Amino acid sequence: MVFSALAQTTSYAAAPLAALLRPQTLDEFVGQTHLVGQGKPLRVAVELGAIFSMIFWGPPGVGKTTLARIIAKQAGREFIEVSAVSAGKADLKAVVEKSQQQRGLSESYLAPVLFIDEIHRFNKAQQDFLLPYVESGVMVLIGATTENPSFEVIAALLSRSRVFVLEALTETDLAQIMQQALLYLKRQGKVQKLTAEAKAWLLNFSNGDARKLLTIMDNALSLYQDLSLENLKNSLQSQHLNYDKAGDSHYDTISAFIKSLRASQPDAALYYLARMVEAGEDPIFIARRLVVFASEDVGLAQPTALVVANAVFRACETIGYPECAINLAQGVAYLARAPKNRSAYDGLRAAQADVRQFGNAMIPLRMRNAPTKLMKGLGYGEGYSMYGLTPDQCLPTKLKGRRYLKDLPK
Secondary structure (H helix, E strand, O other), rough: OOOOOOOOOOOOHHHHHHHHHOOOOOOOOOOOOOOOOOOOOOHHHHHHOOOEEEEOOOOOOHHHHHHHHHHHHOOEEEEEEEEOOOHHHHHHHHHHHHHHHHHHHOOOOOOOEEEEHHHHHHHHHHHHHHHHHHHHHOOOOEEOOOOHHHOOHHHHHHHHHHHEEOOOOOOOHHHHHHHHHHHHHHHHOOOOOHHHHHHHHHHHOOOOOOOHHHHHHHHHHHHOOOOOOOHHHHHOOOOOOOOOOOHHHHHHHHHHHHHHOOOOOOHHHHHHHHHHHOOOOOOOHHHHHHHHHHHHHHHHHHHHHHHHHHHHHHHHHOOOOOHHHHHHHHHHHHHHOOOOOOOHHHHHHHHHHHHHHHHHOOHHHHHHHOOHHHHHHHHHOOOOOOOOOOOOHHHHHHHHHOOOOOOOOO
């Protein structure tokens, strides 16, 4: 993220450490070298003064807000920051009206940079409201989001913006930020030392998030005035995992979980299960996926998998957390180790495709019920036998030769 080695000598207690160390130029910025390194697109745009609307997509604490501030400052434009969590259409309208008024007063007026944090939380109507003003140049929009903008930002707004993907910071980036923070504290007369063990723990726990790293240091200093490993750990109330149940982390984790089961890798599957459990994922959601997996992927190779999966689902319903996590683990281990066969699933999908293509293809008379004399006289049910019929004798004529159930286990 975001960090200035040249932070002003503001009183340490006046603001959070992360705010005090916010960089003012790209040269002070740490990380995102694929965007702000020499010759990279954002640096080139900033150096040329070529400002345009853009969306920053990336995890928390990697510099989205800071980059927006630097871009606005470099371009000599007013920086207006709003949060989509609390701002409404009235707030946006006030910004637009002020900008339009100032634009009318001066031909040399530069449109402000409107920075919208968590832009994915704006609904369609709020995003639609911005369109004409972004297009006409009344404002330059920079949106920040932790969610995939393809799903969370309307297409019309995306088409008028450049999307830049920011990455989680590396341990090297975080170590640089940590060292600069210690230098800043030293200049403030708060000399601190971090043991190798404390540094390793802090880098690992921060998980690519500079804001988290600086906040942990800040909290430990506020509470204990010392950055020992014990104090760093004690300053935390709990470990909050980046796992929004309605966001990408949720879908990425469940995807990795299912793919690990499918690859017959119980260790990986148990790891992703643990991530979901620790994040407080609904156990019924996980169990439901296991029931589907038992038929979709294990299928006929081991039909008892469905029995086990249903038992796990029932256990989650009746027991709940924390104990049902053990039931989930048992089911996950069983399904990951089970042989796999998708013939029933693939057969169903192939049959559905034919239904969509051919509609209600005529059912052979021999396969129809004949409850009346008239229907019997018309040949309904004639020639039917429980034994000896071929698939083509049972299927509609249009589907002659179709075979849906393939790759059966031996």
